[in-house]
């Protein structure tokens with residue numbers, strides 16, 4: 001008996017992580033001896049609408065479809081898209097029918113989170129922005145949250161097991177629970193114990209808002225840890241927040257007025273891109289949680305657009321194999337693949353699987369670089 005209600009990799013791999021009607025579709029088509037060669041496209045919006053989103057999840061999508069008798073093309077992770085397909089499958093329909101559910105799940109959730117993370121990134125491009133939202137999601141997808149955050153250019157993340165999956169070290173500061181365990185009025189003992197106990201490679205970031213005024217706790221932390229103190233984090237609870245920007249400016253002022261200008265200042269607690277813009281000139285960095293981790297998935301669908309080479313899209317969708325293009329002016333164009341695209345257009349749909357073999361490397365850092373460059377090109381989340 002599995003201790004947790006989690007759909008595991010085996011079910012994803014064997015295709016039972018799917019909607020029941022796809023298994024019934026298999027049964028029906030086999031009964032009728034029908035298995036046409038189709039072109040199916042993953043698309044959110046049929047036409048560009050000016051709203052860009054960041055593509056993530058292609059690595060897992062490729063792993064899902066690897067070994068099937070299909071050809072797959074997709075936009076590279078880290079590229080922005082605005083309408084038209086992000087991934088295309090060509091092959092006998094029954095080869096991949098049951099994998100639609102997981103395919104869309106991989107792409108939809110990761111891309112939604114990555115898009116929100118890119119909004120945070122673009123809101124404070126010079127600041128350290130850390131992904132702290134794993135607590136808001138089911139633990140089985142923590143690595144999806146953190147990978148999507150890194151793909152959007154965030155600087156770090158907090159979830160340890162996600163780091164093991166990604167081969168990167170998780171980071172963070174300290175929770176209120178630690179200080180509460182030392183008792184009201186005894187925050188110094190908590191900050192000092194942290195400094196004494198954790199490894200030398202862990203930044204000494206004192207959380208300074210548990211019981212007292214933020215300025216008061218910050219000055220007490222500076223006095224308690226002296227040169228050992230790297231930064232302070234202020235996470236003022238909403239019921240006491242008032243003018244958060246003023247609080248943070250006051251903290252910075254009072255530290256600097258005492259010559260403690262080498263201690264960094266971090267803010268967290270329900271922050272969104274608007275607040276990051278408002279605060280980025282007064283703090284050194286942010287912990288962002290729910291805005292990223294709780295992002296809505298991108299509403300992708302998989303649609304058959306050709307059957308045995310003939311147009312076949314259902315109502316509301318567009319027939320025919322398509323290509324999508326980025327133009328130097330930041331445009332995103334969708335056209336039939338067998339027609340000429342924009343003369344200065346870069347084709348975005350490129351081979352991922354040929355003859356069942358994955359033919360693309362997936363490099364997270366390269367994807368993050370693409371995301372930041374493409375965001376600049378299209379003006380995503382500008383200013």
Ligand SMILES: O=P(O)(O)OC[C@H]1C[C@H](OP(=O)(O)OP(=O)(O)O)[C@H](O)[C@@H]1O
Nearest residue numbers: 132175176268269270271287288289290
């Ligand atoms: O953007 P958010 O979703 O709000 O999460 C970001 C912060 C806020 C939260 O504070 P608390 O909930 O007070 O947690 P703790 O007491 O553990 O610091 C926790 O410190 C997270 O790192």
